[in-house]
Amino acid sequence: MQKNFVLSTTDRHSKARRGQLTTAHGVIDTPAFMPIGTQGTVKAVTPRELRELDAQIILGNTYHLFVRPGLDVIKHFGGLHNFMNWDGPILTDSGGYQIFSLAKLRKITDGGVEFQNHIDGARAFISPEVAMEIQAALGGDIAMALDECVPYPCEYDYAAQSAELTTRWAKRCKEWKEQNAQRPTLNVQRPTDVVMSAVSAEFGADAPTAPELLFGIVQGATFEDLRKQSAQAIVDLDFDGYAIGGVSVGEPEEEMMRAVESAEPFLPRDKSRYAMGLGTPPQLLEMIARGMDMFDCVLPTRLARNGTAFTTTGTLNLKNAQFALDKSPIEENCACDACREFSRGYIRHLIKAEEILGLRLITLHNLHSYLNLMKRARTEIESGTFDQFRKAFVAGYKTRDPMMVE
Amino acid sequence: MQKNFVLSTTDRHSKARRGQLTTAHGVIDTPAFMPIGTQGTVKAVTPRELRELDAQIILGNTYHLFVRPGLDVIKHFGGLHNFMNWDGPILTDSGGYQIFSLAKLRKITDGGVEFQNHIDGARAFISPEVAMEIQAALGGDIAMALDECVPYPCEYDYAAQSAELTTRWAKRCKEWKEQNAQRPTLNVQRPTDVVMSAVSAEFGADAPTAPELLFGIVQGATFEDLRKQSAQAIVDLDFDGYAIGGVSVGEPEEEMMRAVESAEPFLPRDKSRYAMGLGTPPQLLEMIARGMDMFDCVLPTRLARNGTAFTTTGTLNLKNAQFALDKSPIEENCACDACREFSRGYIRHLIKAEEILGLRLITLHNLHSYLNLMKRARTEIESGTFDQFRKAFVAGYKTRDPMMVE
Numbered sequence: 001m002q003k004n005f006v007l008s009t010t011d012r013h014s015k016a017r018r019g020q021l022t023t024a025h026g027v028i029d030t031p032a033f034m035p036i037g038t039q040g041t042v043k044a045v046t047p048r049e050l051r052e053l054d055a056q057i058i059l060g061n062t063y064h065l066f067v068r069p070g071l072d073v074i075k076h077f078g079g080l081h082n083f084m085n086w087d088g089p090i091l092t093d094s095g096g097y098q099i100f101s102l103a104k105l106r107k108i109t110d111g112g113v114e115f116q117n118h119i120d121g122a123r124a125f126i127s128p129e130v131a132m133e134i135q136a137a138l139g140g141d142i143a144m145a146l147d148e149c150v151p152y153p154c155e156y157d158y159a160a161q162s163a164e165l166t167t168r169w170a171k172r173c174k175e176w177k178e179q180n181a182q183r184p185t186l187n188v189q190r191p192t193d194v195v196m197s198a199v200s201a202e203f204g205a206d207a208p209t210a211p212e213l214l215f216g217i218v219q220g221a222t223f224e225d226l227r228k229q230s231a232q233a234i235v236d237l238d239f240d241g242y243a244i245g246g247v248s249v250g251e252p253e254e255e256m257m258r259a260v261e262s263a264e265p266f267l268p269r270d271k272s273r274y275a276m277g278l279g280t281p282p283q284l285l286e287m288i289a290r291g292m293d294m295f296d297c298v299l300p301t302r303l304a305r306n307g308t309a310f311t312t313t314g315t316l317n318l319k320n321a322q323f324a325l326d327k328s329p330i331e332e333n334c335a336c337d338a339c340r341e342f343s344r345g346y347i348r349h350l351i352k353a354e355e356i357l358g359l360r361l362i363t364l365h366n367l368h369s370y371l372n373l374m375k376r377a378r379t380e381i382e383s384g385t386f387d388q389f390r391k392a393f394v395a396g397y398k399t400r401d402p403m404m405v406e
Numbered sequence: 407m408q409k410n411f412v413l414s415t416t417d418r419h420s421k422a423r424r425g426q427l428t429t430a431h432g433v434i435d436t437p438a439f440m441p442i443g444t445q446g447t448v449k450a451v452t453p454r455e456l457r458e459l460d461a462q463i464i465l466g467n468t469y470h471l472f473v474r475p476g477l478d479v480i481k482h483f484g485g486l487h488n489f490m491n492w493d494g495p496i497l498t499d500s501g502g503y504q505i506f507s508l509a510k511l512r513k514i515t516d517g518g519v520e521f522q523n524h525i526d527g528a529r530a531f532i533s534p535e536v537a538m539e540i541q542a543a544l545g546g547d548i549a550m551a552l553d554e555c556v557p558y559p560c561e562y563d564y565a566a567q568s569a570e571l572t573t574r575w576a577k578r579c580k581e582w583k584e585q586n587a588q589r590p591t592l593n594v595q596r597p598t599d600v601v602m603s604a605v606s607a608e609f610g611a612d613a614p615t616a617p618e619l620l621f622g623i624v625q626g627a628t629f630e631d632l633r634k635q636s637a638q639a640i641v642d643l644d645f646d647g648y649a650i651g652g653v654s655v656g657e658p659e660e661e662m663m664r665a666v667e668s669a670e671p672f673l674p675r676d677k678s679r680y681a682m683g684l685g686t687p688p689q690l691l692e693m694i695a696r697g698m699d700m701f702d703c704v705l706p707t708r709l710a711r712n713g714t715a716f717t718t719t720g721t722l723n724l725k726n727a728q729f730a731l732d733k734s735p736i737e738e739n740c741a742c743d744a745c746r747e748f749s750r751g752y753i754r755h756l757i758k759a760e761e762i763l764g765l766r767l768i769t770l771h772n773l774h775s776y777l778n779l780m781k782r783a784r785t786e787i788e789s790g791t792f793d794q795f796r797k798a799f800v801a802g803y804k805t806r807d808p809m810m811v812e
Contacts, residue, residue, distance in 0.1 A: 044762040356450040
């Protein structure tokens with residue numbers, strides 16, 4: 001198998017890594033931030049704007065797209081790339097996280113998860129094989145193995161059983177990929193007879209082939225030994241990359257760091273590592289220092305819609321009256337369109353008046369801010385100065401931002 | 407006085423006119439459509455996008471901006487152009503229309519209008535002089551005289567008295583402009599002692615000078631003789647251009663056409679004519695054929711937010727299930743970004759999922775559609791084929807679109 005990830009520089013003072021992950025739709029420079037395109041769009045942003053922001057990969061949410069518009073629609077349009085007109089790499093999550101956080105009436109068995117979606121309450125069943133089949137239909141470049149993401153706090157025994165379930169599911173995802181590489185997906189064995197409304201037999205001869213890359217997910221909640229065992233078990237299955245899941249689910253920041261630190265030593269150096277669903281800018285730098293390469297987070301887009309802008313020294317709530325007469329940009333010397341063309345005072349007015357342009361401008365700035373932080377981290381790693389940069393950035397970051405959960 | 411409007415071609419088969427209106431911020435080719443920037447932004451659109459759409463002028467709503475963010479803020483930023491980063495021409499309305507349609511507890515006297523705004527209920531008073539002073543502070547290129555816009559239907563006697571009031575107010579606006587050309591506005595006589603929260607004595611020595619161009623507004627409801635009398639009286643006052651107000655307020659389309667036809671013969675050929683607050687694409691062509699040059703309308707932006715797209719053959723409601731699998735663009739051969747890059751099916755999904763990108767894309771298309779219709783009308787007038795074009799367009803336009811009121 002061809003190597004998909006090349007590590008070019010490792011930091012001497014931390015575990016930070018500079019690498020490149022290659023996919024059919026392009027190369028991703030790591031450390032990388034992936035803007036989230038939940039429902040087939042990064043909220044309020046066009047693909048052209050994403051390209052102008054130098055986003056190299058975006059994330060698509062399998063659960064949301066499965067529920068609406070449904071796979072028949074996305075398949076009709078030739079996959080998610082064509083549907084949303086984004087020609088860069090796409091990572092699709094497995095749908096598991098949203099089933100556990102958004103859907104109703106979940107029933108988890110070894111076979112998979114039965115649930116009712118949060119939009120129209122329709123019942124569906126997702127097994128590891130179905131999760132793979134859905135992701136194959138979406139046509140992303142990187143698929144994620146189905147996992148169970150336990151809440152925080154979580155009992156040790158449940159976390160242990162759940163991590164083992166995640167490992168068994170990961171194995172089935174891997175097997176599905178091997179069986180379906182370059183082949184139609186008609187031979188999927190459905191573990192129950194619950195009807196999958198969207199992944200239907202209609203796929204026929206033109207059924208999607210398996211995704212190019214498949215990442216396994218390490219679980220184990222906040223327990224060091226479980227994180228270690230999970231990492232070892234998942235790595236034994238040999239995936240194209242590894243994610244650390246079940247973090248940023250409400251646990252204290254130290255617990256989050258420890259969860260990553262517990263698993264990281266067991267991840268191979270020559271595969272990319274993805275810390276799922278986080279975080280604030282300082283958290284991203286801390287995760288990079290702990291050997292993580294890829295990130296996704298709703299904060300830059302979600303907080304933008306509430307008037308909150310990220311700067312290198314913390315967040316600003318642009319609704320505050322103090323900005324009403326402020327002629328400066330959101331952040332001095334920022335190269336984003338919002339900062340080059342508009343003042344804080346104007347953006348504050350737009351947000352107060354509930355004008356869409358306000359959240360558009362803050363969204364652009366926040367995505368630029370996150371993507372630019374990764375660009376800066378890459379440069380600092382190359383220069384051997386990452387750790388000083390991280391310490392100075394974290395020390396200079398004044399606000400305590402929310403750790404939000406998607 | 408320098409001529410601001412040059413008529414280059416008049417149609418032989420209709421009253422259609424091809425002209426150019428010159429302002430300090432640029433030249434406007436007429437017939438022209440003015441996108442509406444109610445609260446200091448054309449909804450969901452950036453100034454850069456407006457320039458890419460070839461918008462040559464936008465409209466700012468005096469009432470909305472007066473209420474929020476308030477004139478002190480806009481003045482602090484050096485006027486509306488600077489505040490919103492739009493360097494092309496701006497026409498400001500007088501605020502009268504919104505006082506009558508949005509504000510509460512209105513009391514109209516010869517002196518002006520007392521009202522409570524619809525945001526925080528604060529009381530304010532706007533006289534003709536104050537309306538001019540506010541528009542001067544906004545710094546638009548074209549100001550409108552304060553008028554009373556009567557509802558439909560309206561009693562003859564009220565319409566007659568109201569049109570006379572509008573004439574008296576127009577005279578005072580004209581006088582204010584003459585007195586304040588190139589001069590500070592401290593000498594405004596306040597007709598009552600009601601506090602104007604925003605237009606304050608603070609203006610001091612750097613008070614704004616009078617707007618460059620001032621248009622008078624013809625009223626008279628649906629009564630032919632009143633429209634004629636109003637047109638004559640307003641034209642006698644000698645404005646830089648003339649608007650026909652009090653149309654598209656709920657009256658049948660024939661009444662609207664007749665109101666314009668009644669006033670038009672009394673408007674001078676060498677000044678531009680602005681038909682206020684309308685309309686559908688066929689209505690715009692009908693108005694051009696009746697000698698109108700400038701238009702503003704909320705339809706393209708407002709209906710976009712509801713999923714409705716304008717095409718040359720009528721509107722499409724993109725929420726409809728029939729578009730779910732439609733791979734074609736909103737309109738074949740349309741040059742707008744939305745049509746060049748995205749399918750009806752994708753845009754339908756965005757609208758159904760309440761994604762901002764959906765209304766952004768339809769807004770772009772609709773504005774392009776309106777602006778392009780004006781471009782086409784100008785070319786057809788130049789070619790002497792406007793009337794055939796109008797008839798074919800109107801005959802081919804299949805949907806009966808709402809006549810909406812802002």
